[in-house]
Amino acid sequence: MTVDATGAAGTLGEVAVRAAGVWKVYGGGQTRVEALADVSADFGKGRFTAIMGPSGSGKSTLLHCLAGLDKPSDGQVFLGDVDLTKLPEKQLTHLRRDRIGFVFQAFNLVPTLTALENITLPLDLAGRKPDQDWLTTVIDTIGLTDRLSHKPAELSGGQQQRVACARALVSRPDVVFADEPTGNLDSRSSADVLAFLHRSVRDFHQTVVMVTHDPAAAAYADRVLFLADGTLESELVDPTAESVLDTMKQLEAAGAEHLAG
Template sequence: MSTPAQEQVFGRAPSGPTAARAEGLTKAYGSGETQVLALDSVDAEIARGRFTAIMGPSGSGKSTLMHCLAGLDNVTRGQVWIGEHEITSLNERELTRLRRDKVGFVFQSFNLLPTLTAGENITLPMDIAGRKPDQEWVDTVIDTLGLRDRLRHRPAQLSGGQQQRVACARALASRPELIFADEPTGNLDSRSGEEVLAFLRRAVDELHQTVVMVTHDPGAAARADLVLFLADGRIVDEMPNPTAEAVLDRMKRFDRIRET
């Protein structure tokens, strides 16, 4: 029998359009007795123009959910939409084009090309696609991130925080509908991490972007408008207007449940 948590659609905005949504999203690895369900019939909506954090214990499926919502991983069952585009029926070429045009990515490993300058890394996805950047928008992103005096530097000449800000600028440069950030502060010191989180918050508030962030850090999650909590491949709770203390308390409850 379905539990109430399974029947509820989590992440739904009070009003307004959704940037992404999933219905009955299931992701399984292996088969038969060795099959592992990473996601188990997840229903979720990501509200446009908001900052959503995804949290859960290790192995809960949070990164898998983000990868499926972003079209980086195939689903076993269910459907995923980015905007009005149902992506689970697209072939690889169509999916690649949609990700290029609609989605930006920020990973904790930065993924910058060491032979290119910061400026060249920022515009690289559009250069590969043969698209001319909207220079006014790119300038806005660069100045918002405080990168104007670092554009001619290569990644090795930048601090970790500066490299991650370049990665954020690259994700934003094409003005995507959605930005997915996978543990974006995981490789940063606390000061650099705060800078990146502050920018992601500003990207939503001032640049009207939509951000989905996977994190294990309650302080990082507190920057979001909404936190979705996963456990055992299901979204089991959500927290609007989170605080670090409330998120930490919710995560401790997961630990107590797993210990019993």
């Protein structure tokens, strides 16, 4: 299955990231596992896309390939017009630093740095000065102005993840990739983080691609792509938690029927 840039039938927007015939294979012979099998999908600029699927469906593997954290066994991944699969490791490292933002389940903040220092860390490592207006906008949006001098241990889980989101946005990357960003959070903190990601798309035209297992989280996205057994099975545009849950149930039922048959 090939999915277009926006998820809207017959409407192709400008593409931020594209997977073209992506395979990811581990092992060989009887131990061969196809984590991804011929996956093609476009992700439009200024869109919020969620990737879902049963455990082991390949959703995190796809995210890692799209973000240049892992190389496909076959196929191509493009960030804009750059083929990530052909870049030497040094160039790929620079591209990830300069054009990609990451938000992970485990926050990955530096414990010895303040919230503000964690937010500006990618720019500091690149030897770049932050755009002060943009930095102020991001800090105001995450609602932690009064906590910027605090270390991660002095922040709640939700606050830490909002700092991680701000860090991902501060360099104004082409795409922010989020891997289960609310997996360690309670429902209120999850809603805060998801609202921030949604607002970054709506108000700042950021592109966000998020892996999640939570139908309520996926409902914040513009569309949802569903994987099963390493293949792209279906998509939803303008999802609701109920429509996402129904689709997941159908995929799981189909998987159970396939195993039984």
